[in-house]
Structure formats: C-alpha cells, structure tokens
Amino acid sequence: MAIIAPPLTRRGDVTETLHGVEITDHYRWLEDGADPETQAWTDAQNSRTEKLLGGLAGRVRLEHRLSELLSVGTVAGGGMRDNRFFYLKREGGQNQPILYVRTSLHGEERALVDPNSLSAEGLTALDWYEASTDGAFVAYGCSDNGDEWSTLRIVDSDTGATLAEAIPRTRYSSVAWLPDNSGFFYTRYPDPGSVPPGEEEYNSHVFWHALGTEAFADTKIFGEGRSPQDTYDLRISPNGHWLVIIAHDGWARSDCYLRDLRNAGKPIVTIAEGIDALFDTPHFAGDALLIRTNWEAPNYRIMRINPSEPDPSYWEVAVTERPNRAIENFSVTLAGIVTIDVEAAISRLCVHSDNWGNQHDLRLPGLGTVTGIDGDEAHQWIVVGYTSFESAHELFMFDVFNGERFPLAPVPPVAGFDPDAIEVHQVHYPSRDGTRISMFIVHQRGIRLDGDNPTLLTGYGGFNISEGPEYRAALPAWLERGGVFALPNLRGGAEYGETWHKAGMLGNKQNVFDDFICAAEWLIAGGYTRPERLGIAGGSNGGLLVGAALTQRPELFGAVYCAVPLLDMLRYHHFSIAKLWVPEYGSAEDPEAFRWLHAYSPYHRVIEGTAYPATLIATGEQDSRVEPLHARKMVALLQHATCAGEERPILLRSESLAGHGAGKPLSKRVAEAADQWGFLGWRLGVDWEE
Structure with a gap:
C-alpha cells in the first residue's frame, strides 16, 4: 500500500503552571472546532484516513459481510x-x-x-x-x-x-x-x-x-439550590400518593426524597441525604418504598421504607446482601421481588417470594447478561432483556411462578452465523498488585491457538458499569477469520459490587489500566497471540483506557482503535457535560487529583521519539458528551511524536453528523464498522479477501 504522509500540523505553545508544575500544550488551538483552521485540518486528516482505509485489500468483501450482520x-x-x-x-x-x-x-x-x-x-x-x-x-x-x-x-x-x-x-x-x-x-x-x-x-x-x-x-418543583451537576430519577407510587426523587451526584452516591402528592403543603420527606452511598432504583409495594442501596452493603441490598417513618432506624431489609452476588436492578411482581444479580460477571434472575425470604433463580437461556427487567405488583409476567456472546439481544416474557418464558418479539437469525460454532471461556489472571481479574475469551470452536492468533482486547472499567457476555453485531466477521476476542472485567466496573467500582475510580484509576495491560501480557504469555497481532479497542471511558495503555505500554500492541475518547485529563472538565464525571475521575483544579490525573493522562504521557503502534482515533463532531477536541489533539501529538513513521500510521476519523454513538443510523454504523475492523485486520494480519 502506498504511504500517505499526514498533513502538516501547526504547533503552538500555550504554557501554564498547575500546582507548581509547568504544562505546555502545543495543540490548544485544535480545541476550537468552529475555527476554519481546525475544520480544514480535520478535513485533511479525514481525507488521508479515507484514502488509506478505503483502499484496503478485501474492503468490499468486509463491508458486505458487516452489512449482512448489522442489518439483522x-x-x-x-x-x-x-x-x-x-x-x-x-x-x-x-x-x-x-x-x-x-x-x-x-x-x-x-x-x-x-x-x-x-x-x-x-x-x-x-x-x-x-x-x-x-x-x-x-x-x-x-x-x-x-x-x-x-x-x-x-x-x-x-x-x-x-x-x-x-x-x-x-x-x-x-x-x-x-x-x-x-x-x-x-x-x-x-x-x-x-x-x-x-x-x-x-x-x-x-x-x-x-x-x-x-x-x-410548567412549575419547577425540585432542584433549586442544589449542585448544578446533580441529575434526577423520578417515580410515582401506583396509587399516586408519593413521588420519589433520586438525586445523583456522580456514580457512587445519591440522595433520596419523597413528596406527598396528596398533601401539597407538606415539606418534602428526606429518606437519605449526605451519605456516601447509592440509593436508587425506586419501586413501590403498596405505599411502601423499596430501594436498592450499597449503604453498609457493598454488594447491595433492598430496603423497605414506610414513608411515615422515614428514619433509617425503621427501615426493613427486603432482600439481603449476598457475598457472591451484586444486585444490579430489580422489579416488583405478583410473586414478590425479582432481582438482576451479577455473579462472576454473569447475570442471574432471582425471585424473592414468601415475604421475600425464599429465593430461587429463573432459568435464563444461557450464560449471558440481563439488560433490563420490568413488571408490576398485579402481574406474574415480567419483561426481561437478555443477550450473550452467542445470541443477539432478545426480549422475553417470564412467568415468575413457574419460570415459563417466550419471546415478546422474536429476533430473526443472523445470516451465516452459527452460535454453536462459538466457544466462550472465562479465565482469571493476576493484575499488577495481585488482584484476581476475570476475563471472557471468545473464538471459533476448534481453532488452533498457537501464539500467533489475531486478537482483539477491549474493556471499559468505570462508572459502575458491568461488562458481561453481550452480542456484538460485527464480531462474527472477526471470529470467522480466526480472530480471538478478549473482554476482562476491570476494576471500576460493577461486576463485583461497589468495592470493585471504587477500586477503579479517582486515585485508584491506575488499577484499571494495570488490569488491562496485565490482560494483554497474560494473552501473550498464555500462547494466544504476540504483540504484533494484538489489538486493543475501547470507546468513551474505554477510549481513555486504550489511550492509557497505548502511552504506558506501546510495545505491547500492534494496533489501537480509540473511539470518542477522553484523553486530555487535565482539561476534560472544562468542556460539554464533563463536570458530571468529576466524582469519578477528579479534577485537575484539586491538587491531589491533579497528581494522579497528570500521572496517567494519555495526552500528557506521549513521549517524543517513541515507536507507537498504528492507531485509529474516531470521533463525532456532534458529540455532546466527550468533545472531539480530545481526538484531534491526540492525533496531532502522536503524529509529531512517533518515530515509527508511516509504516504505523496515526489516523483520525471524524464524522460531521454524528455524536457519541447513540442513535447512529444503520448506514453510518456499517461504514464505521468497516473502517474499524478493516483497520484492525490490516494491522493484525487478517485476510478479509479469502
């Protein structure tokens, strides 16, 4: 393939001192997406990327297969x-x-x-x-x-x-x-x-x-005088008596209030306020409030609260905390409470009946992830969302009394994809500090694992979000070509309760990157792949993850796909809605948080003269969560710093009419997937033409 050099990028010098440390930003000018110079630079970068990726061998065949897979x-x-x-x-x-x-x-x-x-x-x-x-x-x-x-x-x-x-x-x-x-x-x-x-x-x-x-x-009834970063969840009791308001401050704590709708003059009732814990997922059983909390229960429990006696000393435990399961969500049904539990990163669906003392699991279609649940006190049926590595997302109706289930809206089979040909393993490996990390590995059944397999490692590790078995529409194309897929359950997620989450947030964020890097080392040492055939991918907070891995251990990877990422962690909080994430990451305005943010911020860890792996950074100009400036600045800096030349190109893919990813139309998703998997296959030695 012909080498296409990147466009020249002007370097400026904006220098500031933060907590006694001098910081120079050569690409501050690329933060302004409305500036004609920035737009011209972005267009030139896009043109180069389109020429490189559009001319890859097997591109037409790959795009056809991806269109089949994503059009289901x-x-x-x-x-x-x-x-x-x-x-x-x-x-x-x-x-x-x-x-x-x-x-x-x-x-x-x-x-x-x-x-x-x-x-x-x-x-x-x-x-x-x-x-x-x-x-x-x-x-x-x-x-x-x-x-x-x-x-x-x-x-x-x-x-x-x-x-x-x-x-x-x-x-x-x-x-x-x-x-x-x-x-x-x-x-x-x-x-x-x-x-x-x-x-x-x-x-x-x-x-x-x-x-x-x-x-x-419309009348404003709540929120005045509270933190501008608070967000709210609302629910009304079925009898119309109570409005519950959950006020979230980040992903690790929330307050809970009740408003008496039958007595408008009464003051709002405080259920929980100022406690370093989560109180969320409100439901009602009659007039009683049921709420999930990790207060004094890091794996969560469900409390029953009488609104007329809101003091915690009167609360009753409706569902107890269990040491091996974390409660992720729940609903109320005719049979009692049904919880979505996460055990070893795999979902369980548990019915708590007989005054919620008797527990039994409903049988799921396999080892997968329950994505949602909905029911009410009057019915024995619940709606359950379910997915796994082998099966696309489905909606089932479950009878909570006898476990009977059937599809609410059947999903057509995926063209040319045999779920029985997929093999899924859950393995464990030690992280840098000895913590045991679980990881899912997916590949075609019977494949020869010889240390030379093209392998994609991905992850998230943040915001109390679990990463379990989930169908990924484009993944069969990778597996069909002999690829291996690996998904570790990194600290910062919710797979093992709030303790796991807090072990990967704020000053503990480096644990997440260590977990991910150790997964890569384990895959290499375990005979799955080698650095030249190991790629990493992640989006949003997962984009930060792969950005950190790229800058901390560039020699470990043959390709990096980094989507809608956070990369300048000293300035991220100044843009869009990013102040919402300060409780998860910290802010460089705080001296202590500056110390850990500066230590791992990918944009500030790029070292001139380093041989960085080939990298594709993707963003959307309409992204209202993570500003595309992160992608632009990082591409410019990596292109300047790398000594690997154009044999390992640093590429930008910036869409003008796209955002963070939600709501992206099918046509754009196919084109994006073709660029992502085409790039990874090209760099990791996958032949899409066969």
Whole structure:
C-alpha cells in the first residue's frame, strides 16, 4: 500500500503552571472546532484516513459481510404497563428502531413512534420513552445528528396521535406520570441564554407538566439550590400518593426524597441525604418504598421504607446482601421481588417470594447478561432483556411462578452465523498488585491457538458499569477469520459490587489500566497471540483506557482503535457535560487529583521519539458528551511524536453528523464498522479477501 504522509500540523505553545508544575500544550488551538483552521485540518486528516482505509485489500468483501450482520433486526427497551406491552424494534435495513405497542400479550403490534419517517438519512433517533401507568400515553424524546438533546413529545397509545406538547431540553428525561394521566413530573435542562454560557449543559431541575398546557407554564418543583451537576430519577407510587426523587451526584452516591402528592403543603420527606452511598432504583409495594442501596452493603441490598417513618432506624431489609452476588436492578411482581444479580460477571434472575425470604433463580437461556427487567405488583409476567456472546439481544416474557418464558418479539437469525460454532471461556489472571481479574475469551470452536492468533482486547472499567457476555453485531466477521476476542472485567466496573467500582475510580484509576495491560501480557504469555497481532479497542471511558495503555505500554500492541475518547485529563472538565464525571475521575483544579490525573493522562504521557503502534482515533463532531477536541489533539501529538513513521500510521476519523454513538443510523454504523475492523485486520494480519 502506498504511504500517505499526514498533513502538516501547526504547533503552538500555550504554557501554564498547575500546582507548581509547568504544562505546555502545543495543540490548544485544535480545541476550537468552529475555527476554519481546525475544520480544514480535520478535513485533511479525514481525507488521508479515507484514502488509506478505503483502499484496503478485501474492503468490499468486509463491508458486505458487516452489512449482512448489522442489518439483522433488533429488539430492545421492553416495558409493560397494565395490559400494554412496549418495545423498540428495528427491521433489517431500517436505520432506526421504531417504538411498538401491543394491547395484549399475544396481540398485534402497532407502530407508535417511527423516527425513520422524520429523517430520510436516518439522523433522527428515539432516545428514550416512558409510558403512563396504564400505558394510554407515552412520553418520548427524539434528537438529531447524534447530539442527544431531545425534545419531549406525547403520543396516544390507542390512536397513535401525537399531542401538542413539544418540550425542548429534555435530554434523557426522567418522567413520572400521575395514575389519572392528568400530567407528569419530568426533568429538564435550562435554555441557552437563561444561564451563564456553558451552564445550560447542567442545572437539570424537576418540573410538573399538566397535560394539554404550554411548557412555559410548567412549575419547577425540585432542584433549586442544589449542585448544578446533580441529575434526577423520578417515580410515582401506583396509587399516586408519593413521588420519589433520586438525586445523583456522580456514580457512587445519591440522595433520596419523597413528596406527598396528596398533601401539597407538606415539606418534602428526606429518606437519605449526605451519605456516601447509592440509593436508587425506586419501586413501590403498596405505599411502601423499596430501594436498592450499597449503604453498609457493598454488594447491595433492598430496603423497605414506610414513608411515615422515614428514619433509617425503621427501615426493613427486603432482600439481603449476598457475598457472591451484586444486585444490579430489580422489579416488583405478583410473586414478590425479582432481582438482576451479577455473579462472576454473569447475570442471574432471582425471585424473592414468601415475604421475600425464599429465593430461587429463573432459568435464563444461557450464560449471558440481563439488560433490563420490568413488571408490576398485579402481574406474574415480567419483561426481561437478555443477550450473550452467542445470541443477539432478545426480549422475553417470564412467568415468575413457574419460570415459563417466550419471546415478546422474536429476533430473526443472523445470516451465516452459527452460535454453536462459538466457544466462550472465562479465565482469571493476576493484575499488577495481585488482584484476581476475570476475563471472557471468545473464538471459533476448534481453532488452533498457537501464539500467533489475531486478537482483539477491549474493556471499559468505570462508572459502575458491568461488562458481561453481550452480542456484538460485527464480531462474527472477526471470529470467522480466526480472530480471538478478549473482554476482562476491570476494576471500576460493577461486576463485583461497589468495592470493585471504587477500586477503579479517582486515585485508584491506575488499577484499571494495570488490569488491562496485565490482560494483554497474560494473552501473550498464555500462547494466544504476540504483540504484533494484538489489538486493543475501547470507546468513551474505554477510549481513555486504550489511550492509557497505548502511552504506558506501546510495545505491547500492534494496533489501537480509540473511539470518542477522553484523553486530555487535565482539561476534560472544562468542556460539554464533563463536570458530571468529576466524582469519578477528579479534577485537575484539586491538587491531589491533579497528581494522579497528570500521572496517567494519555495526552500528557506521549513521549517524543517513541515507536507507537498504528492507531485509529474516531470521533463525532456532534458529540455532546466527550468533545472531539480530545481526538484531534491526540492525533496531532502522536503524529509529531512517533518515530515509527508511516509504516504505523496515526489516523483520525471524524464524522460531521454524528455524536457519541447513540442513535447512529444503520448506514453510518456499517461504514464505521468497516473502517474499524478493516483497520484492525490490516494491522493484525487478517485476510478479509479469502
């Protein structure tokens, strides 16, 4: 392949002193995405990337296979309200999932919200929805171009008619309907210009909206005087008596409040405030509040709280903490509480009946991940989302009394993919400090593991998020070519409870990178691969992960795919919604946090004259979570610093009409996957032409 040199990049010198340390940033000018010079530079980088990746051997065959794999229909987002059932489904070649409803368990489905009809290019996405208590109405939010700044609208489930409501600034709004459908409580961000510049990304508040009225008349009922970074989850008791408000401060602590809706003059009841623990996932059993918490229970327990006696001394344990399982989510059913538990990074579905003292597991289709659960006190059926490495995401109806299950909306088989031909192992290895880390390894059954297998290692390790068995639509293309896939359960996640999460956040973040690097070393020492055939990939916080691995151990990897990443950890908190992540990472404005951030910040660990592996950094110009400036600055710095030359190119892939990834249309996902897997295959020796 012909060598294409990167465009020349101007170096500037912005020097500042932070806590006595002099920091020079040569590419500060690339932070301004609206500057014509930055835009011209981005266009030149994109042109180079397109020429290199578009001309790869086997590109056409790879793109065809990926189109087959990604065009298979999907179902997700299942929920039930009374006798109505809701879910998101995308047929074959459709760009976006459609919201459907059924008025009985086996009834005919009807489309309620079709974002494909709102944009011919598929650039309008349905971000979220929340049905009313009886399912008669659905509030939903759509956004454009991947920016996730949705507008709330209402659809009538019976007629399909869209009501007059159009409430902007409702990014992933939490909505709680009154049982009589007269209105709802919801969360909303301020309009630009109503607060100081930049603050419109924060300052979410809780509002009351009466159905059929103008949004400007909505009453603000909670959030005034609280931290601008607080975010809220809402739920109303089925009898309409109580509104519960969960106020989140990051991913490790939250407060909980109750508002008496029958006595508007009464002060808000404080359930938990100022405690260094999580109180979340609220449900009601009659008038009693059920809440998940890791307070004095790092693997979580569920507490039963009488609103008239909110002091913790009166709380009762509804589901006890268990040493080998972490409670991830739960729902209330006719049979009692059903919990999603995580045991050794694998999901279990457990029914707690007989006044919640008797426990038994429901049988899942295999060793996989339960992605969601929804039920209510009046029904024995629950909606369960499920996936595994071998099976695409499905929605099942489970009878909690006898364990019977059937698909709510069947998923068509994946073309040319045989789940029985896939082999999955869970292994364990020691991290740098001796901590035992679990890891999933996936490959074709019967493959010869000879130390020369092209291998992709990925991970996340943060924000209390579990990384378990999950179907990845493009992965079969890799496995079919003899590739190995590895997913370690890094500290910072939720696989082993809150202790595991805290071991990978703030000043412990280096543990996450050590866990990942040790996984790479284990794969090499274990005879799976060698550095030249080992690639790493990650997105968002996982982009930070691979950026840290790239700069700390560049000799370990043959290729790096880094998507929508955080990379300048000294300045990340100045942009977009990133102040929300300060409780997870810390801020360079704090002297102690500066010390650990400066020690691992990938942008500040690039060393001139180092032979860095070939790297593709991908971003979206409409990303409203992680600013694309991270990708631009890192590409410029790596291109300047590497001594490996164009035999190991540093590439930028920047999409103009795309964001962090949510809501990306099928056509863009196929093109993105072709670039990602084409690049990895090229660098790791996979022949896509066979």
